[in-house]
Amino acid sequence: MTRFAVSADGTRIAYDVHGATAGAAGTAGTAGDGGAGTGQPPILLVHGFASDPRVTWEATGWVRFLQRAGREVITVDLRGHGRSDSPVDAARYAPDVQAADLRAVLDGARVSIADVVAYSMGARIASALARLAPSSIRRLVLGGTGPLEVFATWRGGDDERMLRTADFDGNPIARAVVGPALAAGADPAVLLACIRGMTGAPLLRPGEIPVLIVVGELDPVGAGAAELAVEWRAAFASIPGRDHINVLTARVFKDAALVFLG
Numbered sequence: 329m330t331r332f333a334v335s336a337d338g339t340r341i342a343y344d345v346h347g348a349t350a351g352a353a354g355t356a357g358t359a360g361d362g363g364a365g366t367g368q369p370p371i372l373l374v375h376g377f378a379s380d381p382r383v384t385w386e387a388t389g390w391v392r393f394l395q396r397a398g399r400e401v402i403t404v405d406l407r408g409h410g411r412s413d414s415p416v417d418a419a420r421y422a423p424d425v426q427a428a429d430l431r432a433v434l435d436g437a438r439v440s441i442a443d444v445v446a447y448s449m450g451a452r453i454a455s456a457l458a459r460l461a462p463s464s465i466r467r468l469v470l471g472g473t474g475p476l477e478v479f480a481t482w483r484g485g486d487d488e489r490m491l492r493t494a495d496f497d498g499n500p501i502a503r504a505v506v507g508p509a510l511a512a513g514a515d516p517a518v519l520l521a522c523i524r525g526m527t528g529a530p531l532l533r534p535g536e537i538p539v540l541i542v543v544g545e546l547d548p549v550g551a552g553a554a555e556l557a558v559e560w561r562a563a564f565a566s567i568p569g570r571d572h573i574n575v576l577t578a579r580v581f582k583d584a585a586l587v588f589l590g
Contacts (some may be wrong), residue, residue: 330411333436335429337420342411343433344381345370346391346401368590369442369466370400374430376448376472377526378509378519380410384447388576397586402442404433406450407522414518421525427456434464441466443589447576448472448505448549449526458534468534469585471542472572474553479527487523491516501549504573533560540588542581544570563588 332340371394375384381403385391394401405412407429408421419425430453434442443466446454451473458465478501479487490496494510496503506519539562543550549572557564565584567575575581 331436333429333432335407335425335432337425337428339407339413339415339420339429341407341413341429341433342405343437344403345437346395346403348398348400349392349395368399370402370437370439371589372402372404372430372434372439372442372444374404374444374446374450374454375406375409376450376505377522378409378506378514380405382410384576390445390576390582393582394586399586399589402433402437402439404430406453408518409522414515416517416521418521418524421522423452423456423526423529424460425525426453427460430454430457431461431464440464443467443469445469445585445589446471448572452477452526452529452531455532455534456529458537459532462535462537465534465537467538467540467589469540469542469588470531471581471585472544472547472549472575473531473541474543474550475531475556476549476551477526477528477530478549479523488520491520501572531556538588539563540565540585542567542575542584544572544575544578546571547575548572 330342330344332342335341373385375381385403391401408414441464444454451470458468490502496507539560541553541557541562542565543553544567554564567578567581570578
């Protein structure tokens with residue numbers, strides 16, 4: 329059953345709690361007990377732009393994989409996506425605002441500390457959460473990201489034109505990510521507000537929280553990620569033959585994340 333948390337600005341944020349599969353390794357607790365029974369906290373999964381947990385985490389096998397490993401999973405619909413409220417004010421999509429959404433979800437699920445796996449735009453939001461509430465994250469996996477924020481590379485007005493015309497000529501990442509969202513009925517005004525609110529958002533170094541950065545070998549969004557991992561003294565994995573979209577289905581990505589999370 330979908331649950332809703334109310335963020336600091338009154339926005340309702342949808343989330344789901346997925347218990348560990350019966351018979352999985354260990355006996356997972358329920359949200360609110362911090363993962364009692366496994367000794368490990370729940371895993372919060374944070375999707376990227378123009379997506380939702382069903383596309384990013386369920387259809388790609390992540391939720392089932394983690395459940396079978398004995399982990400409890402919390403999936404969240406970022407504001408402007410899925411079943412969450414969808415404001416059209418760009419300021420309400422700033423990284424610190426969306427980080428507060430994640431904190432509200434953890435509070436709503438009565439989880440004091442979680443492991444976090446975040447992808448693409450979600451990685452920047454998760455890094456903002458690490459600054460906002462560092463004690464709420466035990467370990468952090470940042471996927472499909474690098475030091476360069478993609479929206480900032482789009483020429484002025486390109487975002488509005490692409491959303492209005494669904495013409496992504498010369499922008500394969502936008503075609504792969506935004507095209508399916510528009511075809512599924514996403515509101516261009518909401519997506520534009522999110523783009524404008526996140527443009528130029530930094531990938532923040534998350535203090536002393538252990539970090540794993542994972543990118544597809546063929547993913548231009550991950551440019552500079554290996555060097556960033558060295559700078560941060562973070563773990564790093566490049567997934568051979570995978571790009572920004574199909575890296576999510578890679579078993580080696582899932583395995584690397586699970587081993588890192590413990």
